[in-house]
Amino acid sequence: MTTPTLDAPTPREIRDAADRVQGLAVRTPLVRLHVDAPVEIWLKLENLQPIGSFKLRGAANAMLTTPRSMLDRGVYTASAGNMAQGVAWVARELDVPCTVIVPDHAPATKLAAIERLGARVVKVPFERWWRVLQEHEYPGMDGLFVHPVSDRRVMAGNGTVGLEIVADLPEVDAVLVPFGGGGLSVGIAAALRTARPWARVWACEVETAAPLRASLAAGEATTCDYVPSFVDGIGGRSVLAEMWPLVRTLLAGSITVTLAEVAAAVKLLAERARVVAEGAGAAAVAAALRGVPDGAPKRVVCVVSGGNIDADKLGRILSGGVP
Numbered sequence: 001m002t003t004p005t006l007d008a009p010t011p012r013e014i015r016d017a018a019d020r021v022q023g024l025a026v027r028t029p030l031v032r033l034h035v036d037a038p039v040e041i042w043l044k045l046e047n048l049q050p051i052g053s054f055k056l057r058g059a060a061n062a063m064l065t066t067p068r069s070m071l072d073r074g075v076y077t078a079s080a081g082n083m084a085q086g087v088a089w090v091a092r093e094l095d096v097p098c099t100v101i102v103p104d105h106a107p108a109t110k111l112a113a114i115e116r117l118g119a120r121v122v123k124v125p126f127e128r129w130w131r132v133l134q135e136h137e138y139p140g141m142d143g144l145f146v147h148p149v150s151d152r153r154v155m156a157g158n159g160t161v162g163l164e165i166v167a168d169l170p171e172v173d174a175v176l177v178p179f180g181g182g183g184l185s186v187g188i189a190a191a192l193r194t195a196r197p198w199a200r201v202w203a204c205e206v207e208t209a210a211p212l213r214a215s216l217a218a219g220e221a222t223t224c225d226y227v228p229s230f231v232d233g234i235g236g237r238s239v240l241a242e243m244w245p246l247v248r249t250l251l252a253g254s255i256t257v258t259l260a261e262v263a264a265a266v267k268l269l270a271e272r273a274r275v276v277a278e279g280a281g282a283a284a285v286a287a288a289l290r291g292v293p294d295g296a297p298k299r300v301v302c303v304v305s306g307g308n309i310d311a312d313k314l315g316r317i318l319s320g321g322v323p
Contacts, residue, residue, distance in 0.1 A: 006242040008190040008250060009156035017061040017156040018163055024060045024090065025049060025160070030168040030301065033273055038291045039300040042172075043273065044165055047281055047307030051085040051113070053233075054161060054184060054305050055148070059086030061157030062146050063094065071096045074143030078102075078132040080232050081110025082306050083148035088117035101138055103129040105228045109310045126228075130237060133181070149181030150242050158184045162191030165301050172199050173297035176284035178305045179203035179212050179254065180234040182243045188303070189250040200252040200297070204287040206262060206279070209235025212247060213254040220244070230313050230323040231262055233280030233306055255287040262286045263322045269304070270318060278309040 009017075028048050033041040046054035063075065076099040077087045084100040091098035098119040102111065103126045114121055122138075132138050136147055147154065161184070165172055175192065177185040182203070189201040203212050206229065214224035221244035226237045239247060265282035268289075269275040277285070284302035292300060313323040 006150055006246065007152060008186055008246055009152050009159055011191070011194045013152070013156040014159035014163060014187070014191050018160040020064050021057055021060040021157055021160065024093065025057045027164060030165060031273070033285070035268065035272055037289055039288060040298055041285065041288050042169060042299065042301045043275065043285070044161060044301055044303045045275065046161065047275065047277055047304050051082070051089050052306055052308045053082035053085065054158065054303070055082040055086035056089060057160055058151070058154035058157035058183065058187070059083060059146060060090050062151055062153040063087070063090045063144070065153050066144055070144050074099065075146055076100065076138065076141050076143060077146045077148060078129055078138070079148050080106050081114065081308060082233055083146070084114045084119065085110065085117060087146050088114055088119035092118050099141060101129060101132050105232065107232055107310050110308050113308065133240065149183035150240055155183050155187040155190065158187030159191040161303065162188035163195065166192065166195040169299060169301060170196070171299055172196060172301050173299050174199060174292055175201045175301045175303065176204050176255065176287050176292070177201060177303045178234045178280045178283045179205050180280065181236065181240055182212070182247045184303065184305060186243070186246045186250055193250070201250065202252050202287070202292065203247065203254045204283040205254050205256045206231045206235055206283060207256050207258050210254065210256045211236055211239045213256050215239045215244065216248070216254060229259055229279070231259065231279030231283065233278055234283060253293065255290065255293065257283060257286040257290060259322050261290065263317045265289065266309070266314070266317045275304060276307045276309065276314070277304050278306045281306045
């Protein structure tokens with residue numbers, strides 16, 4: 001299979017995306033987290049989007065830049081839950097049919113939300129689902145495939161998060177971003193490249209699924225051990241080949257945290273900030289509490305990418321456990 005060529009979105013494309021997604025995506029607040037930490041921590045609360053995740057931004061931009069004739073044939077995506085909700089939300093707004101390919105470990109909360117939005121769910125084993133991400137298609141599906149990561153229009157929509165961060169905190173030194181496939185972190189880094197070029201963007205991974213850490217160590221996109229966990233919104237077996245040149249050049253590196261550290265961050269956010277974050281959404285906070293590796297940044301923004309967590313898992317975490 002030939003690896004597709006993929007460029008980061010331009011500043012103009014990100015600005016255009018910001019105008020385009022107004023009315024669908026919320027301009028989320030940036031708030032200070034008052035906690036003892038080695039850095040000043042700010043929270044970009046993407047869990048407050050209508051679908052509980054930043055994914056609405058990229059889905060909206062990709063679909064709103066697609067000809068209506070294509071949309072009328074339907075849309076589909078491959079997602080563990082959050083991009084699925086983003087595509088389904090926009091599809092409902094545009095009155096087009098939507099199908100979602102989900103891995104068999106997708107959480108019940110996210111599956112229920114997808115179905116509430118009127119999308120059809122096709123559940124497949126994880127390995128088959130991962131192939132959809134690599135191949136950018138699923139046999140028998142018609143219409144527009146919205147890739148959750150490797151789509152320039154999706155990354156431009158994601159990059160609007162970066163524009164808002166700089167507007168609200170011009171003196172930001174570093175942005176910590178949960179790393180699933182790199183679509184959010186690359187979009188934010190592309191936005192900051194001209195708006196705040198000295199601010200560094202760090203990927204945040206969990207040790208049970210840290211393909212970027214493994215790839216950076218190997219000097220090339222490579223596979224890693226993958227163990228499913230309650231941190232279901234990030235991590236995979238590898239960095240997608242077409243994303244590797246972008247993440248290698250635009251990101252400062254990977255900060256990898258443990259499941260226990262993520263659970264502690266979920267608990268802290270709920271108790272201290274009254275913020276409900278899913279595991280992936282709390283990964284950046286866990287990383288900030290551990291410490292950013294270099295440069296001694298003062299002001300660090302943690303992107304709370306989503307808040308779609310099963311109630312029973314949240315209950316276990318608030319009781320001091322790790323699901």
